[in-house]
Amino acid sequence: MPDEGGCPFSDSGTPPPFPFRRDRQFDLPEEYALARQTCPVAAVTLWNGQRAWLLTRYADYQKVLLDERFSGAFAREDFPTVTEARRAIDKLERAFVGMDNPRHDRFRRMFTREFTTKRMLALKPQIERLTGDLLDAMAEKGPPCDLVADLAVELPALVMCELFGSPYEDRTYILKCAAGRHGLSQSADEAAQSANDLVQYCRDLIAAKERAPADDMLGRVIRDHVAPGDLNREDLANICSMILRAGHDTTTNMISLGVVLLLEHPDQLAAFKADPSLTEPAVEELLRYLSPVQFAPRRVALEDVEIGGMTIRKGDGVFALSPSVNRDPDEFPDPDRFDITRRTNHHMSFGFGIHRCLGQGLARVELQVVFRKLFERFPDLRTAEPLNRLAFKYDSQIYGLYELPVVW
Numbered sequence: 001m002p003d004e005g006g007c008p009f010s011d012s013g014t015p016p017p018f019p020f021r022r023d024r025q026f027d028l029p030e031e032y033a034l035a036r037q038t039c040p041v042a043a044v045t046l047w048n049g050q051r052a053w054l055l056t057r058y059a060d061y062q063k064v065l066l067d068e069r070f071s072g073a074f075a076r077e078d079f080p081t082v083t084e085a086r087r088a089i090d091k092l093e094r095a096f097v098g099m100d101n102p103r104h105d106r107f108r109r110m111f112t113r114e115f116t117t118k119r120m121l122a123l124k125p126q127i128e129r130l131t132g133d134l135l136d137a138m139a140e141k142g143p144p145c146d147l148v149a150d151l152a153v154e155l156p157a158l159v160m161c162e163l164f165g166s167p168y169e170d171r172t173y174i175l176k177c178a179a180g181r182h183g184l185s186q187s188a189d190e191a192a193q194s195a196n197d198l199v200q201y202c203r204d205l206i207a208a209k210e211r212a213p214a215d216d217m218l219g220r221v222i223r224d225h226v227a228p229g230d231l232n233r234e235d236l237a238n239i240c241s242m243i244l245r246a247g248h249d250t251t252t253n254m255i256s257l258g259v260v261l262l263l264e265h266p267d268q269l270a271a272f273k274a275d276p277s278l279t280e281p282a283v284e285e286l287l288r289y290l291s292p293v294q295f296a297p298r299r300v301a302l303e304d305v306e307i308g309g310m311t312i313r314k315g316d317g318v319f320a321l322s323p324s325v326n327r328d329p330d331e332f333p334d335p336d337r338f339d340i341t342r343r344t345n346h347h348m349s350f351g352f353g354i355h356r357c358l359g360q361g362l363a364r365v366e367l368q369v370v371f372r373k374l375f376e377r378f379p380d381l382r383t384a385e386p387l388n389r390l391a392f393k394y395d396s397q398i399y400g401l402y403e404l405p406v407v408w
């Protein structure tokens with residue numbers, strides 16, 4: 001008999017408020033492990049009173065993200081969010097990240113050629129150059145440096161400029177528009193304003209590219225899809241804005257978190273430094289262990305669906321919790337151990353199903369280059385403050401660090 005929402009977290013059986021708190025830097029909220037063991041599809045209550053379900057196990061996560069009875073349409077009234085501000089942004093989402101099929105695939109296909117492994121590897125020399133320049137600037141400035149401001153924020157922003165063929169100087173404005181979007185305490189008006197500003201920036205960029213065509217991602221999409229009439233400029237502006245947002249904060253926070261996690265595990269860091277062939281598995285393990293996107297992917301049930309013995313009712317929200325499924329012992333032996341030599345590592349940090357991350361190849365190249373080069377350049381790098389004094393983003397939908405003072 002399917003259950004209607006018994007709850008492992010509270011004696012009263014009333015679904016508790018979500019999200020939960022992390023108590024320590026690299027530990028997940030303890031409710032995730034509890035749910036995985038006792039009630040892997042667990043009911044929670046959102047800020048607006050809506051009921052939602054957490055998918056805490058790998059198998060349920062994959063099942064739901066392939067199931068078309070769940071919608072990923074951000075603009076729906078019943079689409080689940082963890083804050084009111086996020087609701088305001090979701091309502092404005094016009095790009096394919098917030099669409100169901102067949103519309104999603106129609107738009108996404110126009111961009112897949114731009115994100116192939118081959119194209120991303122072709123960007124590697126530029127990424128190496130940009131990383132080298134930022135590390136040179138850090139060396140020149142001398143310790144202490146803020147690794148967030150001087151490297152982790154700058155590199156993905158410069159890479160996005162490279163990808164879009166936009167001037168490097170524009171990154172400050174792009175960052176301003178993207179900044180704070182994921183904060184849990186941001187107001188709905190602020191969130192909507194920055195989302196609108198970024199779309200306007202993209203409209204202007206498209207107009208500039210049309211005046212001066214170029215052989216970069218935006219130039220090619222304009223030539224192949226806008227010119228023949230199968231993509232209009234407004235849809236393109238919305239997609240560009242979404243890609244700019246998606247490609248920045250995630251990678252930035254992976255860089256800062258990854259540096260701290262490696263420094264906190266000297267044996268793993270020593271192995272990484274000694275063996276360049278560990279670069280790729282180390283980045284996969286960092287992605288698995290850190291899972292910076294905290295409350296995604298999200299879906300809403302279009303009809304009553306039974307999952308893991310629970311009935312998810314039409315209109316209920318679903319949070320497919322990547323951080324939790326990445327610690328599922330049924331998939332990852334000894335899941336709470338950070339081990340850069342892990343052999344099989346099919347983590348879900350980039351999501352799954354039709355919305356799996358389009359930019360994962362680019363993110364991987366950036367992370368592989370930055371961790372390798374950083375520790376080559378500064379082999380004695382260390383944090384200037386103890387772990388418990390570092391400013392972790394406990395209040396953000398993308399987990400990370402606000403600042404990271406380092407010395408060498």
Ligand code: HEM
Nearest residue numbers: 096097246247250251254297349350351355357358359363
């Ligand atoms: C470490 C860095 C990154 C992480 C952890 C990450 C994570 C994710 C996740 C979890 C999703 C799925 C969202 C959902 O199902 O609702 C996603 C989607 C997406 N990501 Fe990433 N991402 C990263 C970097 C990037 C980069 C560098 C780009 C582009 C330059 C990018 C572009 C996108 C796009 C366009 C989508 C939407 C795909 C679709 O709906 O079809 N991401 N990402």
